[in-house]
Amino acid sequence: MKVLAVLLLGVIASATAFEKPVFWKDVPVGKASIEGRITMGYPAYEGKVPYIVGLGFSKNGGGTWCGGSIIGNTWVMTAKHCTDGMESVTIYYGALWRLQAQYTHWVGRSDFIEHGSGDISLIRTPHVDFWSLVNKVELPRYDDRYNNYQGWWALVSGWGKTSDEGGVSEYLNCVDVQIGENSVCENYYGSFSGDLICIPTPENKGTCSGDSGGPLVIHDGNRQVGIVSFGSSAGCLSNGPKGMVRVTSYLDWIRDNTGISY
Structure with a gap:
């Protein structure tokens, strides 16, 4: 029984180690509203993201x-x-x-x-x-429907907040992010669907990857491969990886x- 109790405690500790993924409108008050965020990004210029x-x-x-x-x-x-x-x-x-x-x-x-x-x-x-x-913006070609785009660089843009404390940005911002392996998000959240794209956010660059619903567009070919979906309940500056809808799945x-x- 003692061994069983130790094992159960280990399972519980392991389960509670995962952060909860939440849509941006459901992030606790004080951390975010429906807006996702661009952090550590740069201002867009006229015509950069016409889509x-x-x-x-x-x-x-x-x-x-x-x-x-x-x-x-x-x-x-x-x-x-x-x-x-x-x-x-x-x-x-x-x-x-x-x-x-x-x-x-x-x-x-x-x-x-x-x-x-x-x-x-x-x-x-x-x-x-x-x-x-x-x-x-063009979508992925049907021939690319099985491409996971891991390691590809992409652009996210939006008017979202630039920090956990700040308000919504009045000016359009952009950030360049690298698409990661889904295992990064799986290890952080405990599970992660194959219909999603994982965006690691080291140094808080690209945290929240822009407004909810905003586009993730690869540099090579300028096609939209993702839609900003969710992040960590720990907040936008937690360095937690972000989840994007995988457009090729739809x-x-x-x-x-x-x-x-x-």
Whole structure:
């Protein structure tokens, strides 16, 4: 019995050693709101990330803020935990300063398409013409659906907070991150789905990897391979690795709903 008790204590200690993964809107008060964050990043210049949009969601007089990406003339992609329960969204196109967009569109909930289980949503929008400040980002080619992109460098952008104590950034920021092995996140959280991408954050660089729903775009080929999803309940400056939705896992679903494929 004594041996069994020791073993059980060991299991409990091992289980409690893992941090809890949480969507950014569910991070405890004082650590974050729905916004993810760019830390240790740098200001974007005009036209650097023409595919990013700001998303101002509304519900019952309140609101939340997320990022998203333009993937077609009439489509924006974001995280499901951003659209979940929201009634409408104002889409900010071509902005550097968060609310100073080239133009905006309002979209109601009937144009939200949410995945059944994955943290990914599509938003049907009015037609948008592309130019230097407003343009789409391409998705991975279907031939790359089994590419895990481990070791690849990528760009994350957003208007999220720059520290645990600060407010939402009014100016668009970017950070370069390296995609890690899923085992890094599995060791930290205890489990980690193959439908996710793990982003280690040494030295707090890229902590939270940008706003929830924002795009992770590889340097080589400029294709969006991830969507900002969750981080550690320990906070954005905890150095805990971050979880991104793996876009290649949803290429069929995106194609079936939008007709977009490569």
